[in-house]
Every structure is written in C-alpha cells, then in structure tokens.
Amino acid sequence: MQHQSSEPTVTQQAAETLDGWYTFHDFRRIDWARLKQVDASVRTKMVQEFQAFLGELAQVEDQKEGSHALYTIIGQKADLVLMVLRPTMEEIQDVEVKMQKLDLYDYLIPTYSYVSVVELGTYRGSGEGNPYENPYVRDRLYPILPKSKHICFYPMSKSRRDGDNWYTLSMEKRKELMYRHGMIGRSYAGKIQQIIGGSTGFDDWEWGVTLFANDILQFKKIVYEMRFDEVSAKYGEFGEFFIGNRLETTDLEAHFAL
Numbered sequence: 200m201q202h203q204s205s206e207p208t209v210t211q212q213a214a215e216t217l218d219g220w221y222t223f224h225d226f227r228r229i230d231w232a233r234l235k236q237v238d239a240s241v242r243t244k245m246v247q248e249f250q251a252f253l254g255e256l257a258q259v260e261d262q263k264e265g266s267h268a269l270y271t272i273i274g275q276k277a278d279l280v281l282m283v284l285r286p287t288m289e290e291i292q293d294v295e296v297k298m299q300k301l302d303l304y305d306y307l308i309p310t311y312s313y314v315s316v317v318e319l320g321t322y323r324g325s326g327e328g329n330p331y332e333n334p335y336v337r338d339r340l341y342p343i344l345p346k347s348k349h350i351c352f353y354p355m356s357k358s359r360r361d362g363d364n365w366y367t368l369s370m371e372k373r374k375e376l377m378y379r380h381g382m383i384g385r386s387y388a389g390k391i392q393q394i395i396g397g398s399t400g401f402d403d404w405e406w407g408v409t410l411f412a413n414d415i416l417q418f419k420k421i422v423y424e425m426r427f428d429e430v431s432a433k434y435g436e437f438g439e440f441f442i443g444n445r446l447e448t449t450d451l452e453a454h455f456a457l
C-alpha cells in the first residue's frame with residue numbers, strides 16, 4: 200500500500216519546549232546496620248568528606264553555574280535525596296561519579312534516580328524575541344533551588360489510553376487545559392515553587408515534578424486540587440511520591456551520629 204503523505208495536522212503538533220539545566224535526583228537509603236559497625240572517628244571523617252563535597256557544589260551554585268539541594272526522605276522508599284542541576288549531562292555525570300567515590304556513599308544504597316531537563320512549555324507563547332535572552336525565562340530555566348523546608352518529588356506522564364489520549368488532542372484543546380492547570384498553580388503562588396523536568400526520552404516517565412514548600416501540607420492540597428482538574432483527572436498518570444525535610448550541611452554530623 201502506498202504510504203500516505205504526512206502533512207502535519209493540528210492533532211500532530213508537538214508543543215515546543217524551552218529547555219534549561221539538566222537535572223538529576225539521586226535517592227539513597229542509609230545502611231544504618233553497616234554504619235553502626237564503623238568507628239565513630241571514621242564516621243566523622245566520612246561525613247566531613249561529604250560536607251566538603253557539598254561545599255564544592257555550593258561554590259558552583261554561588262557562581263550560578265548550577266544548583267543543588269539535599270533533603271531527607273520520610274518513609275521507607277529512601278532516606279536522602281540529592282537534587283543536582285547542571286548546564287550539561289556531562290557535568291551531571293561528573294557530580295554523580297564524584298559522589299559515588301565518597302567513602303560515605305559505600306553506606307548510601309541507591310534506591311531510585313531520575314534524569315530530566317528543566318522545561319518550560321510554550322502553550323502561552325514564548326514572548327517577544329529570543330526567549331533564552333528573557334531574564335524571567337532564564338530565571339525559570341536555570342533556577343537556583345529555593346531553600347524551602349520541604350520537598351516533594353514524583354514522576355508523571357500524560358495518558359495515551361484510547362479515549363483519553365493527550366497526544367491526539369488538538370493544540371487548541373491542550374492550550375485550554377494547560378491554561379486551567381496554570382490558573383490552579385498560580386493560586387499557590389508564594390506557597391509552592393515548582394520545577395518541571397521534561398524527561399521524554401531521558402527517563403521512564405515524561406516529567407519529573409519537584410515541589411518546594413515551607414508548609415508541607417501545601418503539597419497535599421495542590422496535588423489533591425489538581426486531581427479534579429481535567430489535565431490530571433483524565434490525562435495524568437503518576438509514579439511514586441517522595442517527600443522530605445531540608446537537611447543542612449551543618450546538621451549532617453548530628454544526622455549521622457549514633
């Protein structure tokens with residue numbers, strides 16, 4: 200049969216994305232049983248080496264060449280997450296390799312990881328001129344992560360089920376739905392800061408959602424409210440949720456003390 204010529208139709212239109220820093224979430228479980236076997240002075244040394252490594256990451260952040268955040272994770276899925284943002288995947292891997300060479304990491308067992316790139320959609324347009332030169336867009340694409348008390352991370356995709364296939368909706372319809380999503384999101388201004396990482400082709404889900412808040416209850420409120428919004432109610436598919444508390448570098452010795 201002759202192949203039909205494929206003039207793009209409205210339904211085939213992909214939304215253009217603006218892509219910023221590459222993003223890596225590294226989740227670890229602390230192997231307390233093995234750590235308890237380690238001499239206190241050796242444990243202190245390992246923690247100090249980890250603190251020095253975080254100090255190097257802080258220098259990169261001070262120069263606005265990347266960002267990172269360390270949080271504990273509540274529950275059994277993990278004990279810690281280190282989130283790292285860098286301009287290239289090579290730099291992301293560099294951090295990953297350095298981190299794995301630290302002595303403490305012999306006792307931090309990987310439980311989950313996520314790779315994505317900070318993404319802004321252009322459903323609302325991308326403004327005048329080159330968006331990558333717009334200071335507002337640049338702040339969103341290359342964000343210095345907030346020092347909020349809490350983090351919430353989960354991966355998600357948009358459904359491709361028959362009848363509820365996001366990818367066969369017209370651009371017009373997706374714009375309308377994303378507008379409503381954005382309106383709900385905006386009602387959380389000042390309470391929640393979101394970083395959306397696009398991960399189609401990079402990881403198992405299509406987006407990694409990272410939320411930051413000082414009031415942990417706001418995570419439950421926004422996720423619940425969005426469940427009733429058509430984008431999430433009909434098209435949202437979700438992976439595992441992780442929530443945690445900020446872990447300051449200066450509190451690490453106390454955290455690992457027995």
Ligand code: VOV
Pocket residue numbers: 214319320321322323324355357377380381383384385387388391392393395406408410421422425426431435
């Ligand atoms: C702090 C709240 C907040 C705000 C203000 C906000 C706003 C916006 C806007 C304006 C836009 C569209 C960008 C454009 O194109 O103009 C988006 C885009 C996106 N969002 Fe969002 N979102 C928030 C928060 C927020 C949450 C809590 C979730 C998880 C959904 C849930 O059910 O658990 C989410 C998901 C997404 C995703 C996956 C995308 C990309 C979808 C795509 O198909 O491309 N998001 N988001």
